Amino acid sequence: MIIAVDGPAASGKGTVARALARHYKLPHLDTGLLYRAVAWGVLQEGHDPESETDALAACTFEDSLLDEPALKGEEIGRVASIVSAHPLVRATLIKRQRNFAQQPGGAVLDGRDIGTVIAPEADAKLFITATPQTRARRRHAEMQKAGSTMSYDRVLTDIRARDRRDMMREAAPLAQAADAYLLDTSYLSIDAAVQRAIALVDGRI
Numbered sequence: 164m165i166i167a168v169d170g171p172a173a174s175g176k177g178t179v180a181r182a183l184a185r186h187y188k189l190p191h192l193d194t195g196l197l198y199r200a201v202a203w204g205v206l207q208e209g210h211d212p213e214s215e216t217d218a219l220a221a222c223t224f225e226d227s228l229l230d231e232p233a234l235k236g237e238e239i240g241r242v243a244s245i246v247s248a249h250p251l252v253r254a255t256l257i258k259r260q261r262n263f264a265q266q267p268g269g270a271v272l273d274g275r276d277i278g279t280v281i282a283p284e285a286d287a288k289l290f291i292t293a294t295p296q297t298r299a300r301r302r303h304a305e306m307q308k309a310g311s312t313m314s315y316d317r318v319l320t321d322i323r324a325r326d327r328r329d330m331m332r333e334a335a336p337l338a339q340a341a342d343a344y345l346l347d348t349s350y351l352s353i354d355a356a357v358q359r360a361i362a363l364v365d366g367r368i
């Protein structure tokens with residue numbers, strides 16, 4: 164069974180995907196980490212994320228990099244959304260994601276284009292969303308806990324900019340697959356969102 168979970172930044176898709184993986188005992192891949200690893204490499208080298216050649220050079224990273232907590236930062240996320248718009252970067256990372264999706268027994272993948280590009284054949288597709296304000300509030304609370312002093316307004320502006328970049332790009336833009344279930348987590352607790360996601364997946368298969 165392949166489960167595809169897509170959605171914008173801070174929608175709760177990662178939390179839902181991890182919970183589904185636990186519930187169905189499936190391996191899980193957070194595909195955003197791959198683009199974050201590329202962003203990390205570009206920043207390390209002092210390269211330009213807008214340059215496709217520079218970003219492409221950062222696509223050969225060790226798997227161990229994906230476990231680095233440093234990849235989770237806001238700046239890396241912002242740069243990841245720039246490098247992920249390059250078609251050659253996406254093409255380079257596709258194989259690894261498809262292999263993960265097609266392993267025997269199935270998998271859960273979360274990202275922006277899992278239901279549309281990486282695994283259009285997925286058995287269940289969820290598109291997780293929430294209002295920009297809700298997502299900014301969640302992200303802001305997380306960041307405050309981690310010691311950041313960034314204002315809520317700045318977080319909201321950044322989330323809107325990331326949404327725009329992810330939705331407007333030519334290569335595999337963030338979009339709900341025609342056969343995906345829409346799950347709006349704006350007014351749901353984490354528990355309620357997870358229960359709803361499991362109910363949707365159970366109903367489908």
Ligand code: C5P
Binds near residue numbers: 273
């Ligand atoms: O989900 P996360 O915030 O970690 O993703 C970072 C960035 O990587 C996103 O803003 C998006 O531009 C890009 N991404 C993507 N396709 C995916 C996963 C992430 O383009 N499947």
